[in-house]
Amino acid sequence: MAPGETAGPSSWGRYPHVDQRALALAWASDPLPEGTEPLLPYGLGRSYGDVCLNPDGPVLLTRELRRFLAFDTQAGVLRCEAGCTLGEVAELTLPHRWFPPVVPGTRFVTVGGAVANDVHGKNHHRAGTFGRHVRALELLRGDGTRVVCGPSANTDLFRATVGGLGLTGLITWVELQLASVMGPWMEVEAVPFSGLDRFAELTATSDQTHAYTVAWVDGLARGTALGRGIFFRGNHAEGGGDLPAPRLRLSVPFDAPDALLSAPLIRAFNAVYRHWPRGGTKRLSTWKFLHPLDAVGNWNRLYGSRGLLQHQSVVPGPEAVQELLATAADSGQGSFLTVLKTFSDVPSPGLLSFPRPGWTLALDFPGRGAPTFALLEKLDGVVRAHGGRVYPAKDARMSVDTFRAGYPEWRAFAAHVDARFSSGFWRRVRGEL
Ligand SMILES: Cc1cc2nc3c(=O)[nH]c(=O)nc-3n(C[C@H](O)[C@H](O)[C@H](O)COP(=O)(O)OP(=O)(O)OC[C@H]3O[C@@H](n4cnc5c(N)ncnc54)[C@H](O)[C@@H]3O)c2cc1C
Numbered sequence: 001m002a003p004g005e006t007a008g009p010s011s012w013g014r015y016p017h018v019d020q021r022a023l024a025l026a027w028a029s030d031p032l033p034e035g036t037e038p039l040l041p042y043g044l045g046r047s048y049g050d051v052c053l054n055p056d057g058p059v060l061l062t063r064e065l066r067r068f069l070a071f072d073t074q075a076g077v078l079r080c081e082a083g084c085t086l087g088e089v090a091e092l093t094l095p096h097r098w099f100p101p102v103v104p105g106t107r108f109v110t111v112g113g114a115v116a117n118d119v120h121g122k123n124h125h126r127a128g129t130f131g132r133h134v135r136a137l138e139l140l141r142g143d144g145t146r147v148v149c150g151p152s153a154n155t156d157l158f159r160a161t162v163g164g165l166g167l168t169g170l171i172t173w174v175e176l177q178l179a180s181v182m183g184p185w186m187e188v189e190a191v192p193f194s195g196l197d198r199f200a201e202l203t204a205t206s207d208q209t210h211a212y213t214v215a216w217v218d219g220l221a222r223g224t225a226l227g228r229g230i231f232f233r234g235n236h237a238e239g240g241g242d243l244p245a246p247r248l249r250l251s252v253p254f255d256a257p258d259a260l261l262s263a264p265l266i267r268a269f270n271a272v273y274r275h276w277p278r279g280g281t282k283r284l285s286t287w288k289f290l291h292p293l294d295a296v297g298n299w300n301r302l303y304g305s306r307g308l309l310q311h312q313s314v315v316p317g318p319e320a321v322q323e324l325l326a327t328a329a330d331s332g333q334g335s336f337l338t339v340l341k342t343f344s345d346v347p348s349p350g351l352l353s354f355p356r357p358g359w360t361l362a363l364d365f366p367g368r369g370a371p372t373f374a375l376l377e378k379l380d381g382v383v384r385a386h387g388g389r390v391y392p393a394k395d396a397r398m399s400v401d402t403f404r405a406g407y408p409e410w411r412a413f414a415a416h417v418d419a420r421f422s423s424g425f426w427r428r429v430r431g432e433l
Contacts, residue, residue, distance in 0.1 A: 006165030043113030049396030082112030128346030131162030142420025163350025251297030
């Protein structure tokens with residue numbers, strides 16, 4: 001290892017296991033390391049698979065680039081370095097009644113990572129993706145040049161960088177339009193539903209009345225129970241005083257034995273979820289509603305040493321979702337946590353942005369070797385047959401064909417990939433260019 005380098009971190013799913021080195025960046029003005037070896041920016045590694053991995057090469061840790069550069073509290077415009085997390089942004093801006101316009105299911109993601117995966121949240125039906133709210137960003141290219149791009153400057157490079165998986169260069173800072181909110185609390189409601197038809201009704205009505213909507217689906221239900229779940233909807237609430245700091249309730253200190261996530265435990269977890277307290281509207285902190293899993297530190301360790309593989313796809317509608325759920329349930333491998341949401345027709349700005357109009361389903365499987373990969377391949381087949389796509393941020397194994405079928409703009413994107421940047425994901429899916 002060269003001076004300043006350490007052993008590299010892993011991704012959230014902890015699959016694949018790779019050897020990579022890490023180099024921490026201290027200042028946004030620092031040049032890239034010299035040489036020709038391919039590099040890859042790394043935020044907090046909350047991507048599940050290999051978009052944040054650079055096997056046998058170095059990753060550039062961005063987390064020290066966490067300075068707030070400017071905050072206009074009247075207009076809600078924030079400029080910050082790319083290693084700031086969305087949680088840190090919210091803590092700074094909520095007292096001024098501004099909030100990140102889009103947040104994923106965890107607050108532990110960096111702003112750079114949120115741009116590079118063009119992340120979506122429970123408010124996609126209104127806000128679209130994160131990249132839509134970026135006013136400008138600075139990109140450090142492999143040849144050492146710095147390019148400011150945005151919706152009206154260097155737009156081709158901007159469209160390649162939003163959802164560009166860290167392959168167009170290092171984002172050093174981002175200027176973001178925040179969303180105006182009434183206060184730091186949320187009014188939320190949980191409504192059980194019996195199947196996908198009822199989910200469709202609930203989402204159609206709730207998307208009109210609620211800023212955030214999402215559903216948990218019972219991943220083990222079969223037959224007439226297939227597609228049952230609980231629908232969650234929420235709005236920012238008025239008043240209510242200061243928000244308590246987000247709390248870490250417990251942390252998983254070591255890898256669970258591989259047998260822990262056995263079928264009976266998955267069944268028990270899904271049964272507990274099914275009996276989630278409901279009835280009426282509740283007032284919850286923003287953290288609790290938008291990032292419930294953050295209460296348990298390192299929960300990915302529950303999946304044991306063989307890791308966790310998530311399959312998130314977007315497909316046109318209920319028929320495909322029904323087929324995906326049935327394929328998973330019939331495999332006997334049962335998804336631990338299954339999440340369903342609809343994407344609206346708000347356009348995504350990036351060439352490789354994942355969201356498009358349709359239904360998005362996320363399924364979590366403990367890594368069990370060949371049977372898990374066979375199931376994931378089958379799920380890809382269903383997605384391809386319905387003209388859908390698989391989310392790179394959650395992926396560790398999709399084929400070149402699945403990638404190209406899902407992302408027809410891949411060739412236009414490839415033209416913008418900086419020769420100095422690469423990742424395990426890109427080397428796997430790009431095929432012959
Ligand atoms: C519990 C949980 C819930 C989640 N929920 C959602 C969700 O609801 N919606 C959703 O869309 N995603 C979701 N995700 C995925 C997560 O939001 C994305 O993977 C996010 O991009 C991770 O950000 P990060 O900072 O950890 O980036 P990393 O995972 O470290 O990197 C992600 C990508 O960004 C690139 N990158 C990072 N920083 C920079 C930079 N400064 N310049 C250029 N490229 C950079 C990397 O090279 C890599 O390609 C969830 C993840 C978890 C663990």
